[in-house]
Amino acid sequence: MKLLVKTSLRYLWLSxxxxxxxxxxxFWMLKFKVGEEMREQLHLSSDLIFNELKQGKTVMxxxxxxxxxxxxxxxxxxxxxxxxxxxxxxxxxxxxxxxxERKLTNGQYYQVKVLTAYIGWSEYLKTIVGIFAxxxxxxxxxxxxxxxxxxxxxxxxxxxxxxxIRSHSIKSENKLVFEPSNIxxxxxxxxxxxxxxxxxxxxxxxxxxxxxxxxxxLQTPLSIVRARLESISQLALTDEAAILLKEAKxxxxxxxxxxxGLLLLTKISNDQIDDPVSLSLSNTLAxxxxxxxxxxxxxxxxxxxxxxxxxxxxxxxxxxxxxSNLITNTLVYSDRPGVVNIGLADGYLYFENPGxxxxxxEKDIFVRFKKGKKGVGLGLAIVKQICQRYNWxxxxxxxxxxxxxxxxxx
Amino acid sequence: MKVLFVEDEPVLMQEMLQYFGTQGxxxxxATTYFRAVDKVTSFDYDLIVLDLRLxxxxxxxxxxxxxxxxxxxxxxxxxxNNTLNDKLEGFKHGADDYLTKPxxxxxxxxxxxxxxxxxxxxxxxxKTFGGFALDTQMKTLSFNGEQVTLTxxxxxxxxxxxxxxxxxxSKSSIAEHIWxxxxxxxxxxxxxxxxxxxLRKKLARHSGIDHIVTVYGLGYKFxxx
Numbered sequence: 001m002k003l004l005v006k007t008s009l010r011y012l013w014l015s016x017x018x019x020x021x022x023x024x025x026x027f028w029m030l031k032f033k034v035g036e037e038m039r040e041q042l043h044l045s046s047d048l049i050f051n052e053l054k055q056g057k058t059v060m061x062x063x064x065x066x067x068x069x070x071x072x073x074x075x076x077x078x079x080x081x082x083x084x085x086x087x088x089x090x091x092x093x094x095x096x097x098x099x100x101e102r103k104l105t106n107g108q109y110y111q112v113k114v115l116t117a118y119i120g121w122s123e124y125l126k127t128i129v130g131i132f133a134x135x136x137x138x139x140x141x142x143x144x145x146x147x148x149x150x151x152x153x154x155x156x157x158x159x160x161x162x163x164x165i166r167s168h169s170i171k172s173e174n175k176l177v178f179e180p181s182n183i184x185x186x187x188x189x190x191x192x193x194x195x196x197x198x199x200x201x202x203x204x205x206x207x208x209x210x211x212x213x214x215x216x217x218l219q220t221p222l223s224i225v226r227a228r229l230e231s232i233s234q235l236a237l238t239d240e241a242a243i244l245l246k247e248a249k250x251x252x253x254x255x256x257x258x259x260x261g262l263l264l265l266t267k268i269s270n271d272q273i274d275d276p277v278s279l280s281l282s283n284t285l286a287x288x289x290x291x292x293x294x295x296x297x298x299x300x301x302x303x304x305x306x307x308x309x310x311x312x313x314x315x316x317x318x319x320x321x322x323x324s325n326l327i328t329n330t331l332v333y334s335d336r337p338g339v340v341n342i343g344l345a346d347g348y349l350y351f352e353n354p355g356x357x358x359x360x361x362e363k364d365i366f367v368r369f370k371k372g373k374k375g376v377g378l379g380l381a382i383v384k385q386i387c388q389r390y391n392w393x394x395x396x397x398x399x400x401x402x403x404x405x406x407x408x409x410x
Numbered sequence: 411m412k413v414l415f416v417e418d419e420p421v422l423m424q425e426m427l428q429y430f431g432t433q434g435x436x437x438x439x440a441t442t443y444f445r446a447v448d449k450v451t452s453f454d455y456d457l458i459v460l461d462l463r464l465x466x467x468x469x470x471x472x473x474x475x476x477x478x479x480x481x482x483x484x485x486x487x488x489x490x491n492n493t494l495n496d497k498l499e500g501f502k503h504g505a506d507d508y509l510t511k512p513x514x515x516x517x518x519x520x521x522x523x524x525x526x527x528x529x530x531x532x533x534x535x536x537k538t539f540g541g542f543a544l545d546t547q548m549k550t551l552s553f554n555g556e557q558v559t560l561t562x563x564x565x566x567x568x569x570x571x572x573x574x575x576x577x578x579x580s581k582s583s584i585a586e587h588i589w590x591x592x593x594x595x596x597x598x599x600x601x602x603x604x605x606x607x608x609l610r611k612k613l614a615r616h617s618g619i620d621h622i623v624t625v626y627g628l629g630y631k632f633x634x635x
Contacts, residue, residue, distance in 0.1 A: 224419065231428075233578045245627065
């Protein structure tokens with residue numbers, strides 16, 4: 001829910017409650033004051049009539065009923081009453097206020113009834129509710145106008161900054177520039193956001209530099225060690241020395257591959273990858289399969305390939321790594337002899353090979369360094385990372401002793 | 411062939427000079443950008459192997475100096491940075507090939523030969539050994555005039571061995587050359603073994619000599635004699 005809608009709703013509920021209370025008070029006050037005024041007026045009329053009776057005049061007033069009372073002894077009383085009297089003109093009963101006074105005048109008891117018409121209280125109530133409903137409506141309308149134009153302007157810097165933050169990339173050379181505001185809260189927010197942006201940029205640059213440093217600083221000693229070990233290989237070595245050297249070389253290759261894989265993973269997750277281009281994934285797949293075809297044959301594996309021309313938006317290097325990692329995976333973890341199914345059609349890529357169940361939980365298949373006995377344990381983590389980068393859905397399943405990877409390309 | 415190596419790391423420089431010296435090339439070295447500019451502007455080279463990261467400047471800036479001097483100099487770039495960006499940048503500036511550290515000197519040798527063969531016009535396409543003749547343009551092998559059929563991989567293997575004769579080559583050097591660095595799994599050295607066995611049989615069937623020997627624990631060695 002938008003903030004403006006939320007504040008408007010609160011405003012509406014608060015206005016409603018206030019108006020209901022105000023309407024109640026108004027009704028009650030009106031009823032009290034008007035009633036008092038009418039009573040006074042009826043008293044006055046009654047007093048005037050008794051005065052005239054005292055002077056022996058014949059009193060003929062509309063809305064007045066005078067009655068001589070026969071009995072000798074009456075208590076002098078005065079009473080008010082609401083009554084309904086039929087109005088033939090309007091053909092309906094109307095509200096009247098009635099004062100009945102019994103009084104001894106010139107030795108004769110008279111009962112005088114004085115009437116006055118008034119609008120019924122329910123009519124008052126209806127009118128009040130109507131007026132207040134109109135006020136409520138006006139308040140809402142004006143409130144909405146204020147929200148729409150006034151508050152919108154008020155929130156403008158905030159909304160502009162939000163859009164800027166959203167479109168800002170940490171990779172950008174430029175710092176985030178915030179729209180200034182004279183509202184304290186927004187000012188404070190701008191300061192905090194600017195600081196956060198600065199911190200993020202620093203961390204990003206540090207990380208980037210760290211990657212570049214690792215890449216360069218580790219590759220050089222790796223190169224030296226590799227070159228030296230190769231030179232040692234040229235010397236006349238005993239069998240024992242040859243085995244020791246071989247083990248050293250195997251570990252060095254492993255180190256080199258781990259370094260390379262981790263750097264690639266970091267690069268992808270840090271967005272240090274070139275913009276995607278349109279490329280034929282089917283060509284990439286076919287090319288890689290051609291490279292590996294003999295390895296499948298040498299390992300007693302039959303390839304069942306189904307490729308249809310497919311184009312994707314991706315970095316060619318990453319596409320190649322994705323495919324070759326998955327091919328290598330099927331190659332290494334297949335039961336031999338066996339049939340490997342690889343296909344690409346209708347935006348859908350799959351690799352399926354026979355093999356024993358995973359020695360770890362299925363959900364860990366893409367986790368770094370979760371691996372079988374072979375490999376360095378980064379191949380599938382890299383595959384997953386590449387898929388995530390291009391919003392391709394990858395899933396793994398194992399049924400009937402067959403491993404299967406499905407990738408839905410977008 | 412006259413080759414200039416521009417590389418700031420002394421061990422790598424020594425390894426390259428040592429190996430390519432035995433290949434019969436005339437090798438020179440420069441360990442800084444400044445010295446490299448000096449050499450490039452003063453002498454002609456058939457080929458330059460250039461490390462992009464030098465202590466006093468980027469190797470990329472050296473390329474215009476090389477191109478100004480002669481258009482025919484082959485250029486191979488070395489870098490520790492395996493990004494497509496660097497690769498494209500290198501090719502855009504006129505590099506003929508690109509190699510990521512760490513690399514095998516045998517691989518560099520193969521690249522140097524390929525670039526040199528492409529660049530020079532009066533190039534000799536045939537390499538001979540023990541009665542065999544390998545035509546690097548037609549990609550064919552013959553023994554005393556008789557054609558020997560090779561698969562693509564066997565041809566690649568033989569050329570790689572021939573260029574790096576008398577050197578112990580590790581299985582991973584061979585695997586990387588044939589399948590690239592994506593080839594990740596050492597237990598598939600079986601595939602190399604299969605190709606090698608076939609190649610050895612074909613060579614021995616014609617000449618009666620096994621030119622390739624297995625070096626215990628370390629790899630293979632090719633004898634051209």
